[in-house]
Amino acid sequence: MNGNERQVPAVVIKRLPRYYRYLSDLLKADIKRISSGALSRKMNVTASQIRQDFNYFGGFGQQGYGYNVEHLYRAIGDILGLNSRNNTVIIGVGNLGMALANHGAFEKRGFKITALFDNSEKVIGRVINGNTVRAVDELEDYISKNRVDIAILTVPKASTQELADRLVRSGVKGILNFSYTELKTDGSAAIENVHLSDSLMTLSYKIKQLGE
Amino acid sequence: MNGNERQVPAVVIKRLPRYYRYLSDLLKADIKRISSGALSRKMNVTASQIRQDFNYFGGFGQQGYGYNVEHLYRAIGDILGLNSRNNTVIIGVGNLGMALANHGAFEKRGFKITALFDNSEKVIGRVINGNTVRAVDELEDYISKNRVDIAILTVPKASTQELADRLVRSGVKGILNFSYTELKTDGSAAIENVHLSDSLMTLSYKIKQLGE
Known part of the structure; x- marks a missing residue:
């Protein structure tokens, strides 16, 4: 890994x-090698786009002969920081928190849910997917x-900024925020905001295109 | 609106x-006008990027003098198809479906949840945010x-493709898919797949950058 990565455009990162x-x-289908052409058709991105994207990280080699799937998978996983386990806690065990606590895809990508927190007596003490819900006071x-x-x-x-501050003070380096608020931090932690309604807006655009 | 929109790159659409x-x-803060510079600082995108993005749709005018916030909001809403109501149903009322049924941001953007469906006797008949859960048989x-x-x-x-086929046959034009599967359609409906773990992967990348 080298310092050049800092210049990778956000859109490229989003594609990784x-x-x-x-x-x-x-890999699951036991396919060992794929050409940039085949990868491009499957991903619905141009082959030149794929080569450009990969060039930000040294290219991953072997064009013409194709990419080694396992090598590429590991290399991208390394860039994304997925090859070591990320201990992940969920704060807020309402319907969404509960859905995420049971979301199998997280653990498959190395995000191991290790604890759950809530401030409601209704859920504190409940066991969800192997984790007992703790009081937020214990954070x-x-x-x-x-x-x-x-x-x-x-x-x-209303609770998001206060909790984010407490997490950053405690040394947590990353916050995935599902509340519709702009979190402020001192730059010592990374923030990713998820806006579920964005995907509906994108879908709405695509539907309009069908009709035109 | 004109046919040129078809050429708008997906990354631009994703920013809308x-x-x-x-x-x-x-608008809520009663701000009537904003310069592309101020908009760019707030959005963490370059001013030239903003102008480029808006040029795909005719520019929305008034550079130097700034953009009229309400005009711009309505114009982008029109492009995204948000200025008329989108009747939206949720199929699958588990934790995630329940969270989405209660998600205020959807209705604010014109996505009105009008019906809920599930095949479990445990939830059929329950009233969630004003909607009674119906049997999937009634779809x-x-x-x-x-x-x-x-x-x-x-x-x-396992149920996703079958349900998508039934929806498309019934004339539904858009499907927002939260299951980790590649849906196939005949092109008569738009599909948007949501991968909740992608946001965690992006966050993981950002955390790695902090440490470098």
Whole structure:
């Protein structure tokens, strides 16, 4: 890995998870090698786009002869930081938090859900997918005793910034935020905001194109 | 609206919901005009990128003097097809389906949840956010009597393709798919796949950058 990665455009980064998912499917199907042409048809991206994307990371070699699927899968996983386990906690065990706590795809990608937190007596103590829901009051104590890499916030808007501050102070490096708020941090943690309605808006655009 | 829109790159389309959300916040704050410079700082995109993006749709005018927030908001909403109501049904009322049925942001963007379907006796008949859960068996009957623009699929992988086929046969034009499967359609409907683990992978990349 080298410092040049800092210049990788955000759009290229956004495509890496898709490549990674697709390569994972190829591996499962025991496919060992794929040409950039075949990869491009499957991914619905031009072959030249794929080569450009991969060139940001040194190219991953062997054009013409094709890409070694396992090598490419591991290399992209390394760039994304997926080859070591990311201990992940969920704060807010409502319907969405519960759905995420049971989401098999997270663990498959190395995001191991290690703890759940909520402030409602209704869910504290419940066991969900092997984890007992803890009180939010115990958050700092838990983080001081257990490595936590990522926190997923599925709490009401009003609590999001306060919880993000507590997480960053406790040394958590990444927050996945499902509340519709702009989180502010001091730059010592990474934030990724998920807006579920964006996908509906994109779909709505695609539907309009059908009719034109 | 003109036919040129078909050539708009997917990355530009992906940015439109973000512009739309941000402009909605400006409107709420009663801000009437914004320069491309100020918009660019807030959105963390270059001003030239914003101008390039908007040029795909005719530019939305007034550079130097700034953009009229309400005009821009309506114009982007029109491009995205948000200015008329999209009747939306959810199929699969597990934790994720329930979270989406209660997700306020959908209705705010014109996606009105009009019906819920599940095949489990445990949830059929339950009322969630004003909608009674119906049996999946009633799907075709419901669609023949009520306009349905979009279906959100939050069902197990194994049922996804069959349900998508039934929806497309019934004339539904858009499917938002939360199951990790590649849906096939005959091209008469638009599909948008949501991969919740992609956002965690992007976050993981950002965390790695912090440490470098």
